[in-house]
Amino acid sequence: MxxxxxxxxxxxxxxxxxxxxxxxxxxxxxxxxxxxxxxxxxxxxxxxxSPELVKAQAEYFRLMYTALIDSGFTKEEALKIVIAMAESK
The missing domain is CATH 1.20.5 (Single alpha-helices involved in coiled-coils or other helix-helix interfaces)
Structure with a gap:
């Protein structure tokens, strides 16, 4: 044992x-x-x-916001869409 x-x-x-x-x-x-x-x-x-990339992103989001408004979205809707796009990146 x-x-x-x-x-x-x-x-x-x-x-x-x-x-x-x-x-x-x-x-x-x-x-x-x-x-x-x-x-x-x-x-x-x-x-x-990098400053160049930050500026390019800002311009992209501004163009997207403007394009959404031109396509018939309200400012609030366009802003929400752009915010969602920015958050997903």
């Missing part, structure tokens, strides 16, 4: 150690992925913040 208890204890200890090593590996992968996502998001924000 002592041998069986000893085997069970050994198996449980090895299982715990294996789980601990696997958890550490998962954390390393998550840290790497998080770091890469952070870098990518920062680069996207920098790219989207």
């Amino acid at each position: 002592r041998k069986l208890t000893s085997y069970i204890t050994t198996i449980l200890m090895l299982s715990g150690l294996s789980y601990s090593v696997q958890a550490q590996e998962n954390n390393k992968r998550l840290d790497f992925v998080s770091e890469q996502l952070s870098v990518q998001m920062l680069n996207n924000i920098r790219a989207l913040s």
Whole structure:
């Protein structure tokens, strides 16, 4: 009976150690992925913040707003549509 208890204890200890090593590996992968996502998001924000792009987006939304009004939408409807378009980007 002592041998069986000893085997069970050994198996449980090895299982715990294996789980601990696997958890550490998962954390390393998550840290790497998080770091890469952070870098990518920062680069996207920098790219989207360029004055030329911001101005082009503003002109696009203004043209869309005007075109919607010219097509028969009310100012309020046109504004809601443009806001929805801006939020989806």
